[in-house]
Amino acid sequence: MSMSLLLLIVAAIGVAGYLAGSWRARGLAGGKLSNLHSRPGYYGSFVAICAMIPALLLLLAWSIASPIYIQSTIRAGFPESVKMQPEATQNLSYNMISAIARGLPRMTQEERRALAEDGASARTLLAAKGVPLASEPEPYMVQSAQDLDRATVASSLWRAVLVIAAAAAGAFLSFRLIAPRLRARNRVEGVMLGGLVAASSIAILTTVGIVASMLTEAAHFFNSVPAWEFFFGTVWDPRFAAAGATGSSGQFGLVPLLAGTLYIGFVAMLVAVPVGLFAAVYMSEYASRGFRSVVKPLLEVLAGIPTIVYGFFAMATVGPFLRDISAQISGLATGNYASFIQAQSVLTAGFVMGIMLIPYVSSLSDDIITAVPRALRDGSLGLGATRSETIKKVVLPAALPGIVGALLMTASRAIGETMIVVLAAGVAARMQLNPFEPMTTVTVKIVNQLTGDLEFTSPQTLVAFALGITLFVITLCLNIYALYIVRKYREQYE
Amino acid sequence: MNIMSETAAEKVLEKKMNEISYKMIGEAVSVYYGDKRALYDVGLKVRENTVTALIGPSGCGKSTFLRTLNRMNDTIEGCRVTGRIVLDGDDIYDPSIDVVELRARVGMVFQKPNPFPKSIYENVSYGPRIHGLARTKADMDAVVETSLQRAGLWNEVKDRLHESGTGLSGGQQQRLCIARAVAVSPEVILMDEPCSALDPIATAKIEELIHELRANFTIVIVTHSMQQAARVSQRTAMFHLGNLVEENDTDKMFTNPDDQRTQDYIMGRFG
Structure with a gap:
């Protein structure tokens, strides 16, 4: 049947x-x-x-x-x-x-x-x-x-x-x-409750499963490469071995990747934080209701654009633009039209990632600024403060812990972001400070190590899981800390 | 000699109160929230160095009228005010008037205590600082001390000026808000149900304070409590459905009002 x-x-x-x-x-x-x-x-x-x-x-x-x-x-x-x-x-x-x-x-x-x-x-x-x-x-x-x-x-x-x-x-x-x-009603409702509990535990169990699988694979990796070499090594050179060959293990230093991740994330935050914050202040304090009802959803559409599209934008538009403009500048300055910004660079990836993050910053901060009680604003305005004095001296300080929490959440997104950096940051694992040169990130290397026809036994592939778990722990810590701050701040007005 | 001068001072005060001078005058004030009209052609004169109580049932427009006096309604979207409100001869809705300066002259204390989440000292010094009223740190300390003394809070907080203002009790917070308003040296203080969130003891302290403040400031207070209006005010205005029903001496208002509606409200027949 x-x-x-x-x-x-x-x-x-x-x-x-x-x-x-x-x-x-x-x-x-x-x-x-x-x-x-x-x-x-x-x-x-x-x-x-x-x-x-x-x-x-x-x-x-x-x-x-x-x-x-x-x-x-x-x-x-x-x-x-x-x-x-x-x-x-x-x-x-x-x-x-x-x-x-x-x-x-x-x-x-x-x-x-x-x-x-x-x-x-x-x-x-x-x-x-x-x-x-x-x-x-x-x-x-x-x-x-x-x-x-x-x-x-x-x-x-x-x-x-x-x-x-x-x-x-x-x-x-x-x-x-x-x-x-x-008691039929109680029993039926009990079954419903069971269904709800099952639905929410699926999400939690999946997370546990993901972590467990990453941990076991990462443990295999640490069997062949010592942990301190991974966490403190300054050279990333996995040296793909020819199939079947053994012996050439390569070097798996996390530090250059982490440096690139943090550097690009820093540039992104440098773009996203001021723009997003100012947008949030305008939206929550100055914009009329009609304007806000149109522009806020538009900003949130920006958050819905797939990051691969931002990646295209970075690779095909922003990168070449920055390269050409730097060639013009050096031409005007020295007469030698050599570009000093490379098409794939920390700046390109960071800038575009920053644009991607603007809606997160502005939307989260907007909610937090709006949550500051009206009574506080009235108190300040009633003393003869101007609107901008009220924002600077009362509203923003009161909202600051929440905003910091929002920024931490945004930073964890920047660290975990993949597609933009894959397309625009470059693949060279280097440690340097020039934002015009390419650098690479943890996520790029995970993609590199796992694409292609590979067996899941060599350290060259298993390192991806070690990288993944490291990234996971970093973003998890950031998020937990952010939630802690936001929650603490919520209690302040109760 | 000492007694002589004290009675002399009292006499001056008495005289000041007896000769009627008007601090603020509202003429044909109407307020609209969008299409809804909240206030109908209210004409009310506020006497100097007097406590004027605004009473009436919920939604009668008394708070709305109070907020027109320092243009706090400007912060509400879709709110429109017509008519004339005059402070010492100047129309406060005239385009040449700076609303910031107006609010420094007409301060406000709100229904719920709303200290800033800053220290007690910073709460009080906030107004003087933005208006540049104190040059040096010593000046500022003096302003903070006198303001807290006037609000009857100095003895309770003088040892913890740098602790958060939100850590005080509800009644202390409200007196802190009064100190904050007083620190700007306004001429008029508006109070919007300042005791409605407080217990009876804190309420009694604020009422006592209002009595003392009257010597230096003109006070307009909105209250739901008839007893409070009778205790603290010299003049009372009764609002109903957006209209000013009656304005009279408080004593007369609570014993022998001119208007039947006032009588009914005071007797508790509606409201």
């Missing part, structure tokens, strides 16, 4: 349970709904939930477990000669078997018999049924495929029987439970 039909049947049982449950509750009420603990709809929902949720959980568990179980039994039945083969070859064989098994249901009884007797014709027979095979199957494969087909059919049948039985039993038992004092 197909999955969709099964789902439909379970849903139908659920709907029937709902109708029956609310009908029964109405009957028990005897025309006076106040005799019931909950409204009839809750009794209906209670029956529907008891019918559907266990059945659906069973369906989910069966659908996950049964293919695994079937695969392991089929593999256990492989001839000894096949079991001697390496794991990868066995996987290929199993794939072929399941392809044949998929073709089997489309065949007539005679064709099946022919297939079982004459394995050599299998390829043409199956091709006629729309199942292409890479090579002629070996005889044991046809046999296994038939076992697989039988097991699958049986599993599907049992699945249908058990799931429908579970749904019907759930509906029946919960229907029997219905009584005027049954």
Whole structure:
């Protein structure tokens, strides 16, 4: 029985349970709904939930477990000669078997018999049924495929029987439970609450999973490269080894990458903070409501532009522009038209990243400035302060902790930003202070180490996880500190 | 000799209060919030060195009128004021008047204590500093001390001037706000329900303070409490639905009002 039909049947049982449950509750009420603990709809929902949720959980568990179980039994039945083969070859064989098994249901009884007797014709027979095979199957494969087909059919049948039985039993038992004092509403709401908790824990569990996977891979890396060489090394030269070759391990110094990350982030903040802050002050203190209602969403659109687009902008427009203009300047100054700003440089990447960050700074600070109580502004204005004196001496100092928090959050975005720096910062891992030269960042190197055809065993690839976890820890610390500051500041007005 | 001079001073004060001089005069003042009219042609004269109480049920326009007196309504979007308000002969809505200067002459104390999240000293020195009223640090110290003394707060805070103003109790915060307003040496002080967020003891202290401040300042106070109006004011104005119903001596207002609506409100029949 197909999955969709099964789902439909379970849903139908659920709907029937709902109708029956609310009908029964109405009957028990005897025309006076106040005799019931909950409204009839809750009794209906209670029956529907008891019918559907266990059945659906069973369906989910069966659908996950049964293919695994079937695969392991089929593999256990492989001839000894096949079991001697390496794991990868066995996987290929199993794939072929399941392809044949998929073709089997489309065949007539005679064709099946022919297939079982004459394995050599299998390829043409199956091709006629729309199942292409890479090579002629070996005889044991046809046999296994038939076992697989039988097991699958049986599993599907049992699945249908058990799931429908579970749904019907759930509906029946919960229907029997219905009584005027049954706290159906509380139970239904309990299930809803469970759903909400499950949804929010998914996010947390995913984070935990990501951290755990990064930590294990990073631990593999630190097995081959000592941690202090990674964290304090000043040379980044991973030296990609030729496939299969061992011995050349290269140097994995984090310091130049971190320096580039912080430098570019610093230039970006240099652009974003003043512009964003001034925009926020204008928006929250001076702009009329009409202007604000138009411009604020526009600024937030800027935050929605994918960063790869900013990357294009940096690479194709800003970089060449800065290079050409620097050539003009040096031409005017010295007569020698040599550009001193390179197209890929700290300045280019930082500048464009700064533009990307403006809406974050302005939007967050705007919210924080607006949250400063009106009473404080009135107090200052009532003493004869001008609007700008009020902003400088009362509003901004009061909002300062919150603004600092917002800036820290923005900084953590700047540090984690990838696409702009990949396209505009360059790939040379160098330590220098000239903003017109290219530098590289942690995120760029993660991209570099992981793109291409690589095996996940060499330190050259595993270093990406060590870089990733370092970046993660830095941004996490920044965010936690920012949240702490923002929260502390919120209490100030209570 | 000493007693003589004291009585002489009292006499001068008495005389000053007896001869009626008007500090602020509102003529046909109307206020609109967008399309909604909040105040209808109010004419009210505020006497010098007198406490004038504005009473009336919620939404009657008394706070709106108070805020027209130092143009605090300017900060509300969509608010429009028509009519004339005169301070010592000058129309305060005249384009030549600088609103900053006006607010330095007509100070304001708000309903909820709103000290700045700064130290007590900085709270009081804020106004004098922006208006350049004190040249040296010593001048400023003197201004802060007299202002706090006038607000009756000096003895309580003199040892912790550099602690945050938000750490004081509600009543102390409100007196700090009064000190802050007094420090600019205004001529008129507007108070918008200054005691509504305070307990009875703090309220009593503020009322006492209002009595003392009257000697140096003209005070206009909005209050919801009839008893407070009776206790602190010499003149009372009753507002209802955006109209000025009656303006009279406080004693007369609470014993034998001219208008039936005033009578009803004071007796608690509406409001």
